[in-house]
Amino acid sequence: QKLPNVMILATGGTIAGTGATSTTTVGYTAAKIGVEALIDAVPELKKVANVKGEQVFQIASENMNNDYWLKLSKRVNTLLAQSDVDGIVITHGTDTIEETAYFLDLTVHSKKPVVIVGAMRPSTAISADGPINLYNAVLLAGSQEAIGKGVLVTLNDQINAAREVTKTNTSTLDTFKTPELGFLGYIQGSKPFFYRQSTRKHTVDSEFDISKLDVLPQVDIVYGYANMNPIALNAFVAAGAKGIIHAGVGDGSLNNMVAPSLTEARKKGVVIVRASRVGQGIVARNGEADDDKLDFVVSDTLNAQKARILLMLALTKTSDTKEIQKIFYSY
């Protein structure tokens, strides 16, 4: 049987991290090990795929930014257009895995599998989770089952969809969850098992094309809390933000100290998206605010960091808030 050709694009993170001792599971250094060493650490990979590695960059993922995303997405699109690449695995720090996954879900235009993988323990730790996670990721990226499912995230034997997955725990191995909608499936006995898939547009159905872009519109996030003030919001607007994600309390509620500044920002042309800091549930349009009158957009179920990504991409196409609202209900 012919093995699939899987490219491993390495970007850093704990999966490539090293610690002082085998019990160092905090206070280690991320992004130390190169892609060839990651591959060599798992000889089992060669039984399930023809793997090739490429070091795209080497960072701790808290340093992820729009420039890295544009570079990575362009590289993934180029590779997937080649007939000798069947799937891609991206090794990544876990802090922003969910954001990179969603960015690629919206900007990679291929049905071929793209799987993002990380680890919670550095490569030098007892029971490091990187090798098994990498093995599962390569298996998934070379599988028929993963074709057309959008960008996937796998750690801890579970498969999650880019749109919904989120990091829920600072340090445990089972940190990646899709809290309310559920993960897509498992990897067990070297086989992926899928039980559901996202109904939202992604990859081949996505309208977003970053192939000719070098920058993305500035979108920032303001976080809701009791006694909130508009200082951060006003600073973002003064610094030229084209969009603001308001991660409000509860159902995206607006604090009366901040609402006038949001209204003012909208009048200046800044697109305001009401999201929620809660992390689950739909932010109801015209629920906690009169969005029609204020000309605001609601984030649907996207968390603030993913709403930021969708708004940046939406703003590359339109500044019409009705269109942007449609986009938030489609992706």
Ligand SMILES: NC(=O)CC[C@H](N)C(=O)O
């Ligand atoms: N577990 C991890 O990968 C976290 C390490 C680091 N903060 C990163 O995101 O790259």
